[in-house]
Structure formats: C-alpha cells, structure tokens
Amino acid sequence: MIDKTSPLPIYYQIQEMIRGKIDSNEWEPGDMLPSERIFAESYDVSRMTVRQAVTELVNEGLLRREKGKGTFVLEPKIEQTLQGLTSFTEDMRKRGLKPGSKLVKYNLDNPSLKFAEMLQMQGDQQLYEIKRLRLADEVPMALETTYMNKELVGELPEDIENHSLYYILEAEKGLKLGNGEQTFESSLARQEEADYLDIQVGDPVLLIKRMTYLEDGTLFEYVKSVYRGDRYKFTIKMPR
C-alpha cells in the first residue's frame, strides 16, 4: 500500500490513501480512523509522518481531530462558494431548479475599439460574442453575454461550459487562470432585455459583470449578465 522507494513522499501517499477510502465510502462520515500510533505501526512509518498526512486533510476539512478521542471523518464540505459563483448551472441545481440555456447570438468578428482595449487584443485577432438566455425550469432568468478572445480559447462549440473550458485552457494550452472580479449593480430593464426575459421595460434587474483574468493579468473573459429582479436573488456564503 505504501511504497517507500517512490519519489512521492510517504505522507502524501498516506494522505491520498485516506482520501481514497473516504471517497469510496470505505470510511464514512462519523467513522473514527485508526489511531495515529496504530496507523504508524501498521504501515511501519513514524507517527509524525502519519500526523503530517492527517494534518493536511484536517486543513482541507475532510477530517476532525479530537484530543483524547480520535480522528473522525467529517461530513462532505459545505461548498466551494467562490467557484459556485461562476456557474449558473450549479447555482440553479442547488436551488432544485432545472437549469437550461438557449443560444440567442453566436458571433465571431473583429472587436470594437472598446473591447479590443479591454481585452488587450491585437487588430487581427477575433472576438467571440455569445449571447445566451438562461432558464430555470424553462423560465427565463437571465440574459448572459460572454466575450472571449479566440486567440486564447481556440475554437468554441456553441454549448460552451465554463467548467470544462477552464480545464482545457489549463491542461492543453498551459494557460494559468488568475483572479476574477464580479460586480453587482441594480438597474432597469432595457428593450432587448425586457423582450428576452419576458418583463416590462423599466422593471428592476440585477446586473452582474464578471471579469476573469489570467495569471499574468490579462483579461481572459468578460461576461455581462442581466437577471430578472423579481425572480433572482444572488447568494454568497462566507466562511470563517
């Protein structure tokens, strides 16, 4: 089970082994792990090495230590709030609604001066403009427009999913995602928005703009979403 000749540290092997037993439900929430001493003995490693493995998982929120009692498997973590921010789909699923998406506009063209500047694009590069109507249980919730530089993201299918897109960028293109920024403002629906969202011009809407940057600071995507004010409430969970 533990390979002492492996280039991988022993504590890391133990750590992943524990994680595996939790993932596979061999160890379930509430279960007590073997005590550190027994653990160390049975794998013939030092107790401190076991502790290093366990400490990692405690920090990640998978395990809880209790002095005098033992180390226990915790309930799955509440949620990764900040990632949830980026995904309308997951957001809706959590609310028990069926997420949907309807493509409204799919455009690839030279950028306007405004976007060329914002996205730091060269003159010959092309800009995606993808407009989607976001649905929850088939009811329009938001009108979302995504802008991306084709130079960075490559060929895009019409049903882009940010989740996998980010993965492709990191894994295949070697790009490193940096920070993001999201703004919330209140506004009134304009004509186009009212049409798509099935509301009246002047009705309240929540305007969310998201900017995602690469590690070197270049803006990688700009997303503008207009949410129905009467149907949508945005929630942020704050750990601490």
Added chain:
Amino acid sequence: MIDKTSPLPIYYQIQEMIRGKIDSNEWEPGDMLPSERIFAESYDVSRMTVRQAVTELVNEGLLRREKGKGTFVLEPKIEQTLQGLTSFTEDMRKRGLKPGSKLVKYNLDNPSLKFAEMLQMQGDQQLYEIKRLRLADEVPMALETTYMNKELVGELPEDIENHSLYYILEAEKGLKLGNGEQTFESSLARQEEADYLDIQVGDPVLLIKRMTYLEDGTLFEYVKSVYRGDRYKFTIKMPR
C-alpha cells in the same frame, strides 16, 4: 520573546510573533524570513517547532515557502474582500471616498413574531433595531437596518462598529462566529428609502441582506441594506 513556561504552545508564540512583525510592517511583503535553522537557534527551540509555526501562517496565506530559497512574506490576502464584505466603511475608503454614518432610528424592544423566530429569541429577550444612513463624501449611499439580539451582544452604543463588536463577542463573551451569508437582489425604491436616499420612488436599488451566524448555527445578526442603484456597484474579488 518566547516563554517556555507559558501554557501557550511555543509554536503558537512564534506564530503570533511572526504575525505581529508582519502586521507592524517590520517585515514587509517580499521580505525573506530568517531561515528555519537560524530561527530555531536564535530562540533555542527545535527546527520542527519553527516549522509548525510557519506552516500555520503559510496555510493562512501570509507566508510563502520556496524550496532552496527561503520563506517570504506575501502580499496581503485578496480573500480579505470577504471580510470587507461586512464593512461599508472600509469599502468606501478603498474607493477613496469619505465614509459617514447618520443614525436614523435606534430602538430596543420585544421582537415581532417574525424576528423572534428568525433569531431564535425567547419571549422576554429584547431586539435591537438600528437604522443608519450610510454616506460617502456626505452623499447618501444606502439605508442600513441592523437587527441584533441584546442577549447576545449586550449593551450597544449608538455608533456600533462591527469590527470591534465582533472582537468583543469573541474575546469577552466567548462566542464563536461561524459562517455568514449575503444575498443580492434588485428592487425598486419604496417611499421611506426614496426619502432618505434622495431618489424617486421606483428608482432601482440594490438590496443586500446579510446574515451572520454563530458557530452553533444560531443567527446572530440580520442586516438589510438598500443601496442607490445609480451610485453603488458592489464588487467581489475572487482569488484562485
């Protein structure tokens, strides 16, 4: 500097000492800490003990280790935004505006059924209702109403500051703060809000509700803020 007879663990004393030097700018972002060996030697403790202190601070995001090079002070965390979420004052300062506050209503009374239930209050407990007009450069930005159970927070001055209030709760009352939750929605100004914010009834407003919980899950404060939609834009920075 280090008291080996103290009931506080040595690694904890070292950890707080390092944190102090960073807070006081004695050690600034980019600076390299004394190497672990030198550190251990100069305080006459084991290197592992120093490592335990540093590891904590690395996990918190204050320090960064680099194999073969050293341990360095990082730029202040970005995640501080989530704390900044709670403070109108800091938020305005960051925008270069002078924050102000004007007390509009200060009430201590038995809670309505709605609040008694939400805040899990007993019938004989009393509820604070504090309504403040939030100003930026003397211009009204938001109308904020805070509800708190007097049983939990004790006597409140009229110029409450959440920052110090939280500290008092933890340090003096032994209460442990847990998670928080904040919702954003778009709405239209009602009469009272329009009056205070100097806008028209029906103008767009951003409605932010904050709930802060204790560790045991009881709701500790409920804050409802109505922001002018034309002046205020809420920003969240997302690390990663």
Added chain:
DNA sequence: AAAGTGAATTGGTATAGACAACTATAATTA
C-alpha cells in the same frame, strides 16, 4: 446506585538529528 480513582488510549507539543531536493553563488575548467 452513585461517586470517585486510576490506568489505558487518544491526540498535542517538542526535541535532535539525518538526508534529500533545490537554489544561488563562488570557484574551476575548457
């Protein structure tokens, strides 16, 4: 039956030392 006692078990803290892996710099060599 209830309360107290003490041993065993658990995680928490701390030590002293060893070697590995990585980095930067100085010294050496081609």
Added chain:
DNA sequence: TAATTATAGTTGTCTATACCAATTCACTTT
C-alpha cells in the same frame, strides 16, 4: 569568455522518542 563544477544555504521529508492533556472505561469505594 563561457561553460561546468563544487559548495554552502535553504526548505522538504522522515525517524525515534518523550512527555503533556483530554477522554474513556473498568474498577473501587462510598
């Protein structure tokens, strides 16, 4: 000069051990 090689300094990993502090549980005493 340019490339290579030692060398010293750094964090990373791991061992073996010791004692402390909190909890549990069997046992004894009241």
